[in-house]
Amino acid sequence: MSVRSELENLKVKAEKALSELEDKYFKKELSEDQYKKWKNRLEDYLRSLHKQIEAAGSEDSLSLERSLLYEKSEAQKLLTAFLDERVKRLIPIIDKEYGVRYPEVEKVTGLSALDTIVLIDQLAESNILSASIYSKGIKCPRCRSNNILAQYVCPYCQSPDFDKGKVIEHFKCHYMDFELKFKKETELLCPRCNSVLKNLGVDYQKHGPWFKCSSCVKFFDEPLATYSCGDCGSVFELQQAVFQSLYSYTLNMNYISEYEKVTIPLKQLEEQLAEKGWILKTPAFIIGVSGLMHQFSAALWFKKEGLEAILPVDPDIILEVYTSSTGITADKVLSFAVKAQDVDCRVKLIVGIPRFESKAIELAEHYNIELLPVRNREIFIETVVNYVLSREVSERLRLQTAETAALEDALKMLDEKLVGEGD
Ligand SMILES: [Zn+2]
Ligand SMILES: [Zn+2]
Ligand SMILES: [Zn+2]
Known part of the structure; x- marks a missing residue:
């Protein structure tokens, strides 16, 4: 799902929540204080949603062609291989049957030789792949076969x-x-x-x-070179041959941030965690304590009875995914820390593919941010699921809940006391 449709979705939900709120207030199920507090919060949220939808709109029209390609699992597999540096350049080979083949891409995507060519063409047309001429071959002028044998005479x-x-x-x-x-x-x-x-x-x-x-x-x-076609038998000279350019391809790094988003299987993570009682939203737009809205790669709520995570507030875990082959830098940790600090949340997690720089680790400790390194994208889901379901996390959630409850109790007592004293 695109960022824009996710935002539109949230808008509908927020509007619904607002009308339910009005309804409840009208039926006197809410105090005026509660009503005002939530009304303000929702209206702030709707305002910042409008702004983000406008911003997302201009980006979306530019990348429509690319976003359609990103939805293909084969394209995702190929991009993943590029980002994991398992593939650096797509090299053609001449093939008697298909003309040209890219065996590496066939292996990565599982596509047939012909479907591989189609996919590569689409990726090149939408500028995800950059082509350069790798070699020139010749084809038979009669039947276009490239099963050509060169022969030499006086x-x-x-x-x-x-x-x-x-x-x-x-x-x-x-x-x-x-x-x-x-x-x-x-x-x-x-x-x-x-x-x-x-x-x-x-x-x-x-x-x-x-x-x-x-x-x-x-x-x-x-000597004079003559060529004979291994398929139709015709004999011809170089002047009559049909020339065929073979291309190699590299990844166009202009859209690297898009590739990183599409190759991280957050939607699959959502499905897997749902089975374990977790609600995951991605991308997640969370209203901070300040009333500002922040975007994260994902936010998670543990499903409690009677709780429907309609409102994008107070998640149990916020999660950001960063990738960098040279290691996630302290900068990234800092930019996450700034927005994470504004969110009332038990676990603040950065998933780093494939590793973190040592400065980043120090900084994360300072801000109480959890770091989870994931060696490659293939084990992303497994690693994150294991982390979320780990004893460490569940104990932390319970502890924090207990702390919060104790704090609430203390505040209530204080409040009663103050009210009592005021009498
Ligand atoms: Zn002589
Ligand atoms: Zn001769
Ligand atoms: Zn021929």
């Missing part, structure tokens, strides 16, 4: 019967032949005039390697 008589070697030219009698024919023990002897060849450049010259045709006995420096 350019004078088209005979395929020729040899290659260093050639000696004797200046005095103008005789030319392969060096081998001049060799007599340690000397060079002209087979035509029987003179001994002494000084290179004075008596004789060396050429080549050249070619000599056995049929017409002529020398030439390049």
Whole structure:
């Protein structure tokens, strides 16, 4: 789901909550204080939602083509392989049946050779992949097959019967032949005039390697190439051949933040945790204690009886996912800490793919932020689920709940006391 549709969803819910609130107040099920407090909070929330929906609108139209591609699981797999650096560049190979194939992509996506080409074309058209010419091959001009065999003949008589070697030219009698024919023990002897060849450049010259045709006995420096098609049998010269460019592809890093979002399987995480009694919202828009709204990769609520997490407040866990092959920096931890501090929440968690820098770890400790490193995207769900269901987290949630309850009790007592004293 796109950010925009998630925002629209929240807007509908918030509007519904607001009308329910009015209703309850009208039926006198709420005190005026409670009503005002919630009304203010909801109205603030709706205002900031409107702003975000406007901002998301302009981004969405630009990336519509890309976002459609991102929904394909094969595209996600390929992007994941790029981001995990299992794939760096898509290299073509010539294939007799399909023309060109990208075996690496076939392996990563599980697609057929032809579907792989289609996917690569779509990704290149929408600028997710950048193409560059890798090589030029030739195809049969008649049947377009690239099952081509090159053959070489004498350019004078088209005979395929020729040899290659260093050639000696004797200046005095103008005789030319392969060096081998001049060799007599340690000397060079002209087979035509029987003179001994002494000084290179004075008596004789060396050429080549050249070619000599056995049929017409002529020398030439390049044989003529002809090509024959392995499929239809037609024979043609280079001038008539159809040229085919083969492309290699790299990932266009301009949209790296989009790839990172789509390759993190938060929706699957939502399904898995739902079975264990957790509600997960992604992306999550949470109203802070200050009334400002903050966006997180996800927020989690443990389902308690009678609680429906309609309102985006007070989650049990807020979670942000960052990725960086060189390690998540302290900057990222700090930017998370700023918004996380404004949220009344038991566990504040950063998931880092694949690791954190040591400064980031220090800073997280200082701000009481949990860090969860995940080595690669393939084990993302498993690692996060294990963490959320861990004893450490559940104990922490219980403890915090107990603390909160104790605090509430204390405040209530204080309140009663103050009211009592006021009498
Ligand atoms: Zn010839
Ligand atoms: Zn000679
Ligand atoms: Zn052919």
